[in-house]
Amino acid sequence: MTLLFLALLLMATFAHALPYCHKSSKLTQYWIPKEGEQDMRNDGTSVLLDGSKTKQLLNSKGDVIAKVSKTTFEKFQMEGTGLLRSGTMVNLGTDLNSFIKLDRIVTPYGLGTSNGLVPWVSVASNDIKKGSLLYIKELDGLKLPDNKIHNGCVRVDDRGWSLTRCHIDFFVLQFKSYKALATVIPDHVTIELSKTCVIQDYVTESVKKWAIL
Template sequence: MKQSFSLACSTAMACIAACLLLTTLHAAPLDKRSIPSCYKSSVRLTYYWIPKEGDKDMNNKGKSITLSGSKTKKLKDKNSKEISKVSKTTYNKFQMEGTGLLKSGIMVNLGSGGKNVFMKVDRKKTPYGLGSNSKALTPWASVASNDIKLGTTLYIKDLDGVSLPNGKKHNGCVRVDDRSWSMGGCQIDFFVLQFSAYQQLNRKISSKVKVVEKSCKVQDYVNSNVKKWAVLT
């Protein structure tokens, strides 16, 4: 009798637990888009930008450089056709970042043929550069992440209210438009367009930030000064 009663109780309890589980699942569907749990705590925030011929920048050791000098290096496409001549310093920086902007307004990206092959970027479609899957990068709105789905919008509280170099205020909303070969997971790489913008924002924003997946509106921070720097006017 004790065994039968125990079995009956166990069966009844199992049924109740199953019903409660089903009720919970129907009441609160699982979020299939949830980002990795590491983002619930602070993660590293880094920056990337487009090196521009003639501008100040820094090399991979953090040393200050100017992208100028004797034009001894040729930027070539996959057919070995010359795109432009640049200084060795400029060439090396374009290689390191995988992209670059010439004074003429031509923007180049590394092509598919190796580190010495470049391609012209269609600036009518992607005026501020190419992200992953040919996504157009948006200054101060695009980020790179290696473990969050492309197109996901995120809210970073540390960005909310920050004054950008062009005078506009950030609303904290960014979108994953890119991947990065130079980092792992649990990290956000913020596209800030210019080296000078990196210098300003790096002093204002913490190197560790909290990131929340959120349906938010990505703002357009481009103004006439930005277009002028980008040789779009």
């Protein structure tokens, strides 16, 4: 084996390796805030996404998509996606003050980095290649809110503007799911790249009903 070949092999190996700090990666959760429902502010206090419609959701051309309350607007900004009472789902556009309407047929549960999010499968990461299959042992065997059991396999489908290095954000769809899982999921987990992970379907009829599909 030549030195050049060995060097190329090592480069290829490390290119697909996770940063070592993912042996104890920070884990948080994110979800789709829904107009009219209870949610949480950035400081952890409870908030109802309702009230006087004083804020406009604008597209990149300045056209009004909808009018919402200040709390709803701020939560949609924070999570990057929001579900209106009408069933319209919006996603952040080119900046924090512009939104786009999503095609609910193509992306029923929100838009990640160029592709649709999948509840309890999609994760956001800023230092792992998009599309990577990951195994998180702390999620293996986890009972989800609708009693389905997670197998620990997730996929990098998104990026996060507030994520730090070696930080994974787990997409749990609803605020109530976050509350249910917050006490049972540790805040640091072990993450491994996997070629054998099998992505499961965790979407139930109650989830579809909530999402107004």
